[in-house]
Every structure is written in structure tokens, then in C-alpha cells.
Amino acid sequence: MNLWRMMTDRLSQRGNTPHAGTRGWTIGAVVALTVLLTVLSGCAGGLRHESWPGLIVDNGIIYAANLERVQAFNAETGKWLWSYPEETDKNLRPFYATPVLAKDYGAHGLLLIAGYKDKTVYALSLGESPAERPDLLWTFAEATGQYVGSGVVADGKFIIGNGDGFVYALNLADGTLAWKYPTQDRVWATPVVVEDTVYIASLDHHLYAVNVATGAERWQIPMDGAIAATPVYIDGALWVGDFSSTLSQVDLATHQVVWTFKANDWLWATPIADGTRLYFTDVGGHVYALDTATRTMVWSAPTEIDDIIRSRPVLNPDGSLLYVAGYKKGLIQALDTKTGAVMSWWGEQTNKPGRLPGDLAADETNLYAMPILIDIRIQALELTTGQTVWTYPATEPGK
Amino acid sequence: MWDVLIVRPILNMLLLLYKYLGGETIIAVALVTLVLRLLVTPLMLKQQQAARKQQELRPKIMEIQKKYRDDPQKLMEEQRKLGLNPLGGCLPSLVQLPLMIGLYQAIIRALASTPLQLLELPRDIYRWIPSFSSLIPLKSQFLWLDLALPDPLLIMPILVVATSWFYQKLITPPALDAQAEAMNKQMMIMMPLMMGFFALQYASGLAIYFLITNLIGILQYYLFRQHYTYPTPEATDKKSVPQKQPRAGAKS
Numbered sequence: 001m002n003l004w005r006m007m008t009d010r011l012s013q014r015g016n017t018p019h020a021g022t023r024g025w026t027i028g029a030v031v032a033l034t035v036l037l038t039v040l041s042g043c044a045g046g047l048r049h050e051s052w053p054g055l056i057v058d059n060g061i062i063y064a065a066n067l068e069r070v071q072a073f074n075a076e077t078g079k080w081l082w083s084y085p086e087e088t089d090k091n092l093r094p095f096y097a098t099p100v101l102a103k104d105y106g107a108h109g110l111l112l113i114a115g116y117k118d119k120t121v122y123a124l125s126l127g128e129s130p131a132e133r134p135d136l137l138w139t140f141a142e143a144t145g146q147y148v149g150s151g152v153v154a155d156g157k158f159i160i161g162n163g164d165g166f167v168y169a170l171n172l173a174d175g176t177l178a179w180k181y182p183t184q185d186r187v188w189a190t191p192v193v194v195e196d197t198v199y200i201a202s203l204d205h206h207l208y209a210v211n212v213a214t215g216a217e218r219w220q221i222p223m224d225g226a227i228a229a230t231p232v233y234i235d236g237a238l239w240v241g242d243f244s245s246t247l248s249q250v251d252l253a254t255h256q257v258v259w260t261f262k263a264n265d266w267l268w269a270t271p272i273a274d275g276t277r278l279y280f281t282d283v284g285g286h287v288y289a290l291d292t293a294t295r296t297m298v299w300s301a302p303t304e305i306d307d308i309i310r311s312r313p314v315l316n317p318d319g320s321l322l323y324v325a326g327y328k329k330g331l332i333q334a335l336d337t338k339t340g341a342v343m344s345w346w347g348e349q350t351n352k353p354g355r356l357p358g359d360l361a362a363d364e365t366n367l368y369a370m371p372i373l374i375d376i377r378i379q380a381l382e383l384t385t386g387q388t389v390w391t392y393p394a395t396e397p398g399k
Numbered sequence: 400m401w402d403v404l405i406v407r408p409i410l411n412m413l414l415l416l417y418k419y420l421g422g423e424t425i426i427a428v429a430l431v432t433l434v435l436r437l438l439v440t441p442l443m444l445k446q447q448q449a450a451r452k453q454q455e456l457r458p459k460i461m462e463i464q465k466k467y468r469d470d471p472q473k474l475m476e477e478q479r480k481l482g483l484n485p486l487g488g489c490l491p492s493l494v495q496l497p498l499m500i501g502l503y504q505a506i507i508r509a510l511a512s513t514p515l516q517l518l519e520l521p522r523d524i525y526r527w528i529p530s531f532s533s534l535i536p537l538k539s540q541f542l543w544l545d546l547a548l549p550d551p552l553l554i555m556p557i558l559v560v561a562t563s564w565f566y567q568k569l570i571t572p573p574a575l576d577a578q579a580e581a582m583n584k585q586m587m588i589m590m591p592l593m594m595g596f597f598a599l600q601y602a603s604g605l606a607i608y609f610l611i612t613n614l615i616g617i618l619q620y621y622l623f624r625q626h627y628t629y630p631t632p633e634a635t636d637k638k639s640v641p642q643k644q645p646r647a648g649a650k651s
Contacts, residue, residue, distance in 0.1 A: 050515055051513075051514075051515065052514070052515070096514060148514050185536065186536070188514065203536055205533075224533060225532060225533045225535070226535055226536055228514075243521075243532050243533070243535050244530075244532050244533045245532060265521060266521045266532060268518070283518070283521045284521070308518065308521075308522075310518055327518065357515060357518065
């Protein structure tokens with residue numbers, strides 16, 4: 001502010017008539033205000049609020065938490081089926097948490113979604129036909145923080161972490177609170193349920209084990225860094241990546257960290273397992289393939305993608321290709337899982353790819369991505385070639 | 400280039416102080432603000448001196464301007480003879496401005512109020528200093544505030560408006576005429592309100608930065624008061640020897 005004042009002083013003193021002084025003030029004020037507004041709006045993220053939207057594919061239907069609302073599409077054709085809410089509600093947007101399907105609950109299944117800004121969980125009762133618009137069954141609005149990570153369905157409950165540091169377990173029948181468990185920071189990772197225990201990774205640098213029925217703590221262990229990636233369960237152990245670039249193997253029987261690996265950068269994306277093999281990425285653009293049984297790297301060196309990687313990679317049905325999305329350049333690349341080599345023939349050039357912070361999803365034929373900062377909200381790409389099958393909203397070919 | 404030269408050094412200084420001063424974000428922000436304000440203090444004082452000199456020479460400048468109205472080159476020469484450099488007053492500002500904007504950006508990035516903002520942070524952290532990544536996320540709770548979110552009780556915006564107004568009142572030079580006086584009054588209302596608006600809309604960590612900046616500015620005013628005093632318009636108009644007089648509103 002002092003600087004602003006001084007600059008305007010200089011301008012006002014350049015001319016020495018009263019009018020020149022006034023003009024100087026006015027020009028100085030306009031320039032300084034413009035600079036300040038530009039800097040603040042450009043850097044604080046205050047004017048545009050994007051998120052990393054996510055989708056799931058089930059039985060030929062896509063359920064996508066889009067920026068403004070949750071929508072259903074025919075996965076094969078991209079045909080829009082319904083939106084919830086029907087009209088854009090600025091209090092709901094944007095969604096970070098990927099929807100969760102609870103197939104065995106409600107008449108035809110429940111779709112569970114959690115809002116970022118409105119801090120509310122919604123249970124939508126799905127109709128008999130996928131095209132039927134769902135009804136709102138219940139809401140839960142007692143959390144005081146934002147929902148960023150998705151939830152998990154177990155033991156008749158929907159369990160989800162919140163920005164207020166609590167993990168909430170909600171009864172699926174009516175949305176009432178079954179229990180809540182406190183951590184010391186935001187919970188952005190999806191809780192993982194193994195048998196009767198729910199494992200919670202928190203940004204407070206801890207991994208917690210909690211009784212899924214009661215919410216009673218079983219144990220907790222400190223980790224090296226904040227955990228935003230959902231841990232992956234393989235053969236009695238959880239594999240946990242954190243912001244200190246450490247991948248840790250936590251033995252669930254002894255609840256001890258039994259092995260660690262130092263990656264090149266923060267581990268934020270949720271890894272993907274294929275048998276005993278674990279594929280994981282860091283935000284520096286490195287892709288790793290680890291044999292968890294022998295704790296050896298399958299590739300001698302990580303594959304380097306020239307971009308930030310935040311989204312969870314996916315595999316094709318036979319596990320021969322791994323698809324990785326770069327956040328800033330919005331480019332999806334296919335890697336040979338045997339060698340880590342990038343398949344340069346896969347994919348197509350796009351003029352405006354947008355950015356890809358959200359998790360990828362796939363079914364038997366297509367790969368699905370949800371870009372941000374462009375008009376296209378959902379892209380369906382052919383798994384084998386990377387060619388665009390459809391987009392929502394639809395675009396003209398070649399664009 | 401901007402990030403490499405300005406924002407990242409400040410951001411990592413913030414992390415360093417955070418690490419060694421008990422993991423309190425607010426203390427780290429206060430100290431970094433203080434360090435940067437101290438760094439630019441000599442420039443700021445030089446600038447005030449230049450402004451004062453220009454004020455003192457006002458009658459002479461007006462005389463020259465009148466005389467060489469149609470000969471800009473001669474006008475420049477004569478002004479130079481008086482020891483006036485048209486850019487001299489602005490250059491210090493141009494040095495200070497990037498530092499202050501850089502500090503603001505570093506605070507916003509370090510606090511990362513949304514998940515997407517946090518995603519941008521890793522590239523700004525110096526990897527050659529071990530364990531910086533383990534500090535993330537920075538502790539954002541301070542009293543009733545979540546530094547990454549706006550103040551729900553509106554206390555910070557009110558404090559920012561109050562201190563901005565007081566600071567503005569202290570450093571405003573005396574007006575040379577009625578029109579400038581009116582403009583001064585307008586700015587004394589506009590600037591604090593604008594700061595208050597930003598404090599209301601954005602992360603309260605930014606409000607903390609505004610507040611600390613104002614408090615340090617006020618402290619600096621009292622420490623270096625002689626640099627902020629201006630000759631009165633009457634004194635300069637009568638071409639009398641300029642005398643240091645406290646400006647209206649300043650405590651003697």
C-alpha cells in the first residue's frame with residue numbers, strides 16, 4: 001500500500017499544476033488498482049473455481065460428478081440421461097469427490113455424492129431404468145469442512161473423510177450418523193475397508209485403523225508426509241504414498257511400516273494394482289512399476305512424462321497398457337506395462353486439451369477423462385487407439 | 400523467471416522459518432513480511448527524501464516550467480541542474496513492488512486454499528533443502544481462523560480496514576490545493592475499503608499479511624518520522640526556506 005501511495009505521489013508531483021496533480025492521482029490510482037486486481041484475481045484463484053471432477057462406469061452407465069452437477073450418460077454413445085440437480089446450483093459446485101454406487105441399497109441402488117462447497121452428502125435413489133432421474137433419498141450436512149476425497153460403502157454405511165478432519169460413517173438407510181472419527185487434518189483420501197477395519201489416511205501424516213462397525217480406534221502410525229492418495233491393499237499390506245515422496249508398505253498384522261521407497265517427487269495419485277504389481281506416479285511426472293512380492297522395480301528406471309501427474313492411472317482389460325494423464329498439458333499417454341515405454345502411436349492431437357487433474361476411468365472398450373478449463377466435460381477415448389469416441393458436450397470432428 | 404527469481408525464494412524462506420519457528424504459519428508470515436519490509440526500507444526512505452526535495456523545490460520547478468514551456472529539452476536540462484531525476488522517485492518503487500507482490504503470491508501458494516492450488520506447490524519447493532515437503536500442508540489454524548479461508552467472524556477485515564486507514568492517514572502528504580485535498584480524502588476511504596474487501600473475499604492468511612504490513616508501516620513511520628514530513632504548501636509558495644513540520648494528523 002505504501003508503494004502504491006509512493007507511486008501515485010510520484011505521478012502527482014510530475015506536473016506541478018493542481019490539475020496535473022489530480023490527473024496524476026487518478027492515473028496512479030487506476031494503474032495501481034488494475035495491477036493489484038490482476039495480481040489478486042490471477043493468483044488467489046478467487047474468480048474461477050475449478051476442481052477435479054470424477055466419474056465411475058457401471059453396467060454401461062457413466063455417473064459423473066461434473067463441476068456443477070451429477071450427471072448420467074450412456075457409456076457407449078455418450079447420450080445424456082439425467083442431471084442432478086436439474087438446474088445448475090452454484091451452492092453445490094464444484095464437485096471434487098467421485099460418486100459412489102451402492103448397488104445393494106435402495107430399490108435399484110443408491111448413488112452417493114459429496115459436495116465441496118456445500119459440505120453435504122447426497123444419497124440419490126436410482127430408478128428402475130438408467131434413464132430415469134433419481135430421487136433424493138437423504139442428505140447429511142453436519143460436516144463443517146469440504147469433501148474432496150470420495151467415500152466407500154461397507155457394513156451398511158457410507159464412510160467418507162472431510163476437510164474438517166473427521167471421517168463420517170453414515171447409515172445408508174437414512175443418512176444418520178453411525179459414528180465419526182477425528183484426525184488432526186483434512187482427509188482427502190478415500191478410506192479403505194479390509195474385513196472389519198477401515199483404514200484412514202490423513203493429511204496429518206498419520207494412517208489410522210478404525211473398527212468399521214463402531215468407529216473405535218484400533219491403532220495409528222505416523223508416516224513421513226501428508227497422505228492424499230488412497231492407499232492400496234495387496235496381500236495383507238497397505239501401500240501408502242505421501243507428500244514426502246515416500247511409498248510405504250504397512251503390514252496390517254503388525255501395523256508397522258516394513259519397507260519404504262523414495263520416489264522423485266510427491267506421491268499424490270492413487271496407485272493401481274494388477275496382481276502383485278503396483279503402478280504409481282509422482283507429481284514430477286515419473287511413472288513406476290513395482291513388484292510388491294519381491295519389492296523390486298519392474299522397470300529399471302521410472303518412465304518420465306513431462307507433466308504433473310495427479311490423477312489415478314488405469315489399465316486396459318488385459319493389463320498390457322497403462323494410461324497416464326498429465327495435468328497441465330492435458331495429454332493422456334499409454335505405456336507398455338512390460339517395459340514402461342510410451343506408445344507414441346496411441347492418442348490423437350488436440351488443439352485445446354484443457355487440464356486433467358481428475359482420475360481416469362475405463363470399461364472394456366473406452367477410457368474416460370474429465371478435463372477442466374475447456375468446454376468439453378467428458379471425453380471417451382478408444383482404449384486400443386486413443387481416438388475420440390465421443391465427447392460431452394459433443395464437438396465437431398477434428399476440433 | 401518471475402517464479403524462479405522472486406516467488407520461490409520468498410516461499411522457501413517462509414517454509415524455512417515455519418520449520419524452525421515451531422511450525423506456526425502466522426509467525427513465519429510475520430517474519431518474512433518484516434524481513435522484506437526491512438530490506439526495502441532504505442529504498443523507501445530514499446524515495447521519501449526525493450519526494451520531500453521535490454516538494455521543497457516546487458516554486459523553482461514551476462518557474463522553470465513556465466519559462467521553458469515550449470522547450471522540453473531545455474526544461475529537462477534545467478530540472479536536472481536542480482538535481483531532479485524524473486525516474487529517481489519511481490525506480491525504488493519498481494524494486495519494491497515485485498517483492499511485495501512476490502510475498503503475497505508466496506503466502507497464497509504456501510497456504511493453498513484449494514486442492515488444485517496445492518497441486519501447484521511441489522514445483523515451487525526447493526528439493527535440495529531436505530524435508531521441506533514433509534512440512535506440507537502448513538498449519539492453517541490460528542485462533543478462530545483457518546488461514547486458507549476467509550475470516551467467518553469478519554474481525555480480520557475490520558482490523559485491515561482500520562490499520563489501512565490509519566497508515567494511509569500517516570503517510571499522506573499535505574495537499575497542495577483544494578482539489579488534491581479532496582482526492583486525498585477520497586483515497587483515504589477507497590484504499591482501506593479495497594483492502595478490506597480483499598481481506599473479506601480471500602484467504603485470511605492474506606488479511607494477516609495486510610495487517611502485518613500495515614503495522615510494520617506504522618512502526619516505520621514513527622521510527623523514521625523525519626523522512627515523512629513535508630514542507631507546507633504555504634512555505635513553498637512563499638519561496639521561504641522549507642521547514643520540517645509534522646503533517647496534519649501526525650503525533651508530535
